[in-house]
Amino acid sequence: xxxxxxxxxxxxxxxxxxxxxxxxxxxxxxxxxxxxxxxxxxxxxxxxxxxxxxxxxxxxxxxxxxxxxxxxxxxxxxxxxxxxxxxxxxxxxxxxxxxxxxxxxxxxxxxxxxxxxxxxxxxxxxxxxxxxxxxxxxxxxxxxxxxxxxxxxxxxxxxxxxxxxxxxxxxxxxxxxxxxxxxxxxxxxxxxxxxxxxxxxxxxxxxxxxxxxxxxxxxxxxxxxxxxxxxxxxxxxxxxxxxxxxxxxxxxxxxxxxxxxxxxxxxxxxxxxxxxxxxxxxxxxxxxxxxxxxxxxxxxxxxxxxx
Numbered sequence: 001x002x003x004x005x006x007x008x009x010x011x012x013x014x015x016x017x018x019x020x021x022x023x024x025x026x027x028x029x030x031x032x033x034x035x036x037x038x039x040x041x042x043x044x045x046x047x048x049x050x051x052x053x054x055x056x057x058x059x060x061x062x063x064x065x066x067x068x069x070x071x072x073x074x075x076x077x078x079x080x081x082x083x084x085x086x087x088x089x090x091x092x093x094x095x096x097x098x099x100x101x102x103x104x105x106x107x108x109x110x111x112x113x114x115x116x117x118x119x120x121x122x123x124x125x126x127x128x129x130x131x132x133x134x135x136x137x138x139x140x141x142x143x144x145x146x147x148x149x150x151x152x153x154x155x156x157x158x159x160x161x162x163x164x165x166x167x168x169x170x171x172x173x174x175x176x177x178x179x180x181x182x183x184x185x186x187x188x189x190x191x192x193x194x195x196x197x198x199x200x201x202x203x204x205x206x207x208x209x210x211x212x213x214x215x216x217x218x219x220x221x222x223x224x225x226x227x228x229x230x231x232x233x234x235x236x237x238x239x240x241x242x243x244x245x246x247x248x249x250x251x252x253x254x255x256x257x258x259x260x261x262x263x264x265x266x267x268x269x270x271x272x273x274x275x276x277x278x279x280x281x282x283x284x285x286x287x288x289x290x291x292x293x294x295x296x297x298x299x300x301x302x303x304x305x306x307x
Contacts (some may be wrong), residue, residue: 002097002103002112002144002251003104003105003108003111003112003157003160003161003251004104004105004251004252004262004263004265005105005107005108005262005265006105006107006250006255006260006261006262006263007108007109007161007255007258007260008059008108008160008162008164009251010154011133012164013107013108013110013111014164015038016108016110016111016114016160017107017109017110017111018066018110019180020091020109020110020113020114021057021109021112022110023087023113023114023117024087024088024113026084026087027064027084027086027087027091027169028088029086030084030085030256031045031084031085031088032118034085036183044081044186044211045081045085045089045242048077048080048081048085049092049093051073051077052073052077052086052089052090052093053075053093053097054072055070055071055072056071056072056073056093056097056116057070057097057101057103058070060189060192063138064168069148069182069185069186069189070189071189071192071193071196071204072087072116072120072149072193073126073144073193073196074090074116074117074120074124074149074153075120075121075123075150075193075197076124076142076146076147076193076196076197076200076201077084077089077119077121077147078122078124078125079123079124079125079128079142079145079197079201079213080201080204080212080213080215080216083086083121083122083125086117086121087113087117087118089114089117090113090116090117090118091109091113091117094109094112094113094116094117094280095109095190098265099151099265100282103266104264105262105265111160115153115157115160116153116157119152119153119156120149120150120152120153120156121149122268123148123149123152124145124146124148124149125145125221127145127148127149128141128142128146131145132184132215137223138216138218138219138289139198139202139219142194142197142198142201142237143195143197143198143214144194145192145196146193146197146198147190147193147194148189148190150186150189150193151186151187151190153177154186155179157178157180157251158175158179158182159176161174161175161178161251161254161255162174162175162178164255164260165254165255165258165260166257168258169257169258174254174258177254178250178251178254181249181250181253181254183227198219201216201219202219204216205217205218205219208255221252222279224286227271230232284300
């Protein structure tokens, strides 16, 4: 979901950004109304934003290929808080990652947000509703909807890149090449996304069912403690830091082969002392917010009534 600077011509990057702007505005307006009616919901969204920031930045390796990628997390978070509420955190997270970590870019921020923050969640919610009508079991329904929702982001990115390079390479050729490049990494990670999504929903259904819509509360079950799972994902992510990210490898190599290599970020603070200081502050702040939100979610007895 991290298309870099220079991959899209400005004639396409600007329209994508123009389409993203009303979506972000729509999301922010809805968030204002929700917080006015339910002030405590701000804590939930703080945790959602922090989890999304970490999940889309943490490199998860596929050792056989020596490459890494990310789970999306917007699919399951859209099931929990709704599609409308997940758009603006996605925009905020991708903006921070572009400026302070050189992931993605500012000219591609609009299209990256639309794919990760809107298309993926809409695919997930739509598939969830279809599977519900077909009578598919709750846990399996979550897994299938979130796994396919995560994959849809990368399929859509492949289509965007194919259109962007259509003046030099046949769109079908680019589309197929990108999908083939992504498949060995993204299919295993889609399975991981499905497992993680079920785990998140079950944890919330067990600890704080009042935070979930009624259709997800039936997944309540006694699950493994969250800490070992989070620590395991962190260790896996750190072990993959020496690998090359699949986003840059596939997108960058495909664009470069077509004569449009990625360029340096327009506004990049990821290097130097200022960038290091800001990165530490951002990570510390996100960690603090996530910790407080996690404590708020998990720090109560199961039979304690919500505030």
